[in-house]
Amino acid sequence: VKITVNDEIHQFDTMELKLTEVLDKLNIPSNGIVVDIDGNIYNSNNFNEVTVKDGAKLELLRIVGGG
Amino acid sequence: MSDILKLGNREFNSRLFIGTGKFPSVESLRDSINESGSEVVTVALRRVNLNNPDEGIISAIDRSKQLLLPNTSGARDAKEAVRLAKLSQAAGCGNWVKLEVTPEPRYLLPDPIETLKAAKELVKEGFVVLPYINADPILAKHLEEVGCAAVMPLGSPIGTNKGLKTLDSVRIIIEQSNVPVVVDAGLGAPSHASLAMEIGADAVLVNTAIAVAKDPAAMAKAFAEGAIAGRRAYLAGLGSESSYAVASSPEMNIKL
Numbered sequence: 001v002k003i004t005v006n007d008e009i010h011q012f013d014t015m016e017l018k019l020t021e022v023l024d025k026l027n028i029p030s031n032g033i034v035v036d037i038d039g040n041i042y043n044s045n046n047f048n049e050v051t052v053k054d055g056a057k058l059e060l061l062r063i064v065g066g067g
Numbered sequence: 068m069s070d071i072l073k074l075g076n077r078e079f080n081s082r083l084f085i086g087t088g089k090f091p092s093v094e095s096l097r098d099s100i101n102e103s104g105s106e107v108v109t110v111a112l113r114r115v116n117l118n119n120p121d122e123g124i125i126s127a128i129d130r131s132k133q134l135l136l137p138n139t140s141g142a143r144d145a146k147e148a149v150r151l152a153k154l155s156q157a158a159g160c161g162n163w164v165k166l167e168v169t170p171e172p173r174y175l176l177p178d179p180i181e182t183l184k185a186a187k188e189l190v191k192e193g194f195v196v197l198p199y200i201n202a203d204p205i206l207a208k209h210l211e212e213v214g215c216a217a218v219m220p221l222g223s224p225i226g227t228n229k230g231l232k233t234l235d236s237v238r239i240i241i242e243q244s245n246v247p248v249v250v251d252a253g254l255g256a257p258s259h260a261s262l263a264m265e266i267g268a269d270a271v272l273v274n275t276a277i278a279v280a281k282d283p284a285a286m287a288k289a290f291a292e293g294a295i296a297g298r299r300a301y302l303a304g305l306g307s308e309s310s311y312a313v314a315s316s317p318e319m320n321i322k323l
Contacts, residue, residue: 005117006114006115006117008117026117028115028117032125032158032159033115033158034112034154034155034157034158036154041153041154041157042157043157043158043159059114060114060115060117061112061113061114061115061154061158062112062113062115062158063110063111063112063124063125063137063155063158063159063160064088064110064111064112064113064124065086065087065088065089065090065096065110065111065124066086066087066088066109066110066111066112066113066137066138066140066274067086067087067088067089067109067111067138067140067225067226067252067272067274067275
């Protein structure tokens with residue numbers, strides 16, 4: 001699959017993969033992360049259930065300091 | 068002194084809210100929150116840096132003591148603000164939100180029309196909404212009417228440290244408001260926080276002035292004390308102003 005993560009294109013050698021696997025492969029700890037995939041919002045409670053398909057656009061966000 | 072701030076369905080002892088941006092380190096932020104005694108801390112939501120994913124800021128916040136208040140900074144219209152609020156909620160921030168819609172970067176002034184629009188929608192979705200606004204008393208009333216838990220008028224533009232330049236308008240907002248008024252943005256010195264509290268603000272929110280101080284934790288404490296002094300003065304009842312001198316020593320029996 002070829003997917004876009006925060007505007008970067010990433011390619012993996014499988015037909016599809018779980019969101020958990022995407023984060024693992026990118027070395028991103030899932031704690032506190034929220035993911036928007038084509039307008040749907042997911043958090044660590046359901047990363048395991050979400051399948052990422054070819055062409056998906058992912059936006060990974062997290063809490064940072066702010067006023 | 069028992070003087071509880073009731074906001075939404077929560078009660079707070081501290082009237083100093085702290086923003087968590089721009090601190091030199093996570094340790095410095097943690098020390099500042101502790102020194103200030105603050106019970107409300109704001110955070111933002113940003114894209115993960117894929118090369119350096121963990122910022123670790125959350126570890127500075129003790130959620131048994133501090134309410135996490137995510138902002139919608141970066142939103143340029145109502146739609147983006149609502150999306151950011153929902154993403155923050157999914158990220159584990161609960162249902163409170165500091166609504167912030169700032170379409171232009173030079174002054175970061177809030178867009179009143181988009182803010183009202185987003186506030187209506189977020190209240191309907193069950194959020195506790197605290198909107199960041201210019202010091203506009205009519206807008207403040209509109210936001211109260213659509214169900215916002217507080218209004219947060221600015222003292223001066225974000226990060227400018229200029230203080231309470233909107234003093235007269237904030238006074239009107241305080242006079243008319245049935246929800247807490249939190250003076251937010253631009254407070255650059257403890258005396259500014261004190262002034263806001265003296266005129267009857269319910270709380271103040273400070274970030275930059277603390278974060279960029281040489282000693283942030285000490286400055287956090289100074290702001291906390293400024294806010295307390297101002298609050299006590301407000302409750303004690305300030306004397307009225309006069310154009311002419313009013314002798315404080317007796318004027319009778321002066322014969323020398």
